[in-house]
Amino acid sequence: MAWRGYAVTYRWRPYVARGLLRVVEASRCERYVLCYEEGEFFVLRRAAGTAVCEEAVRGGFAAASSAWVWLTRACCLICGPGG
Numbered sequence: 722m723a724w725r726g727y728a729v730t731y732r733w734r735p736y737v738a739r740g741l742l743r744v745v746e747a748s749r750c751e752r753y754v755l756c757y758e759e760g761e762f763f764v765l766r767r768a769a770g771t772a773v774c775e776e777a778v779r780g781g782f783a784a785a786s787s788a789w790v791w792l793t794r795a796c797c798l799i800c801g802p803g804g
């Protein structure tokens with residue numbers, strides 16, 4: 722099976738708060754944050770240098786956490802030491 726790298730893409734949409742936001746886990750650079758809110762998990766990302774937040778993969782823990790792992794691996798290989 723060929724390793725396809727980080728070609729996975731997600732549909733991002735503007736984050737709109739629906740309740741109490743809890744951070745489950747954040748990437749080293751804190752760009753990607755796995756969040757829990759009102760019974761749903763999702764990935765939150767912040768565009769560099771801005772306060773704008775977008776969310777993706779809202780739903781169950783399995784889908785959101787695996788997406789978070791993919792995104793943080795891809796990001797922090799580049800952005801931070803030890804990724």
Ligand SMILES: [Zn+2]
Pocket residue numbers: 748749750751752793796797798800801
């Ligand atoms: Zn990163």
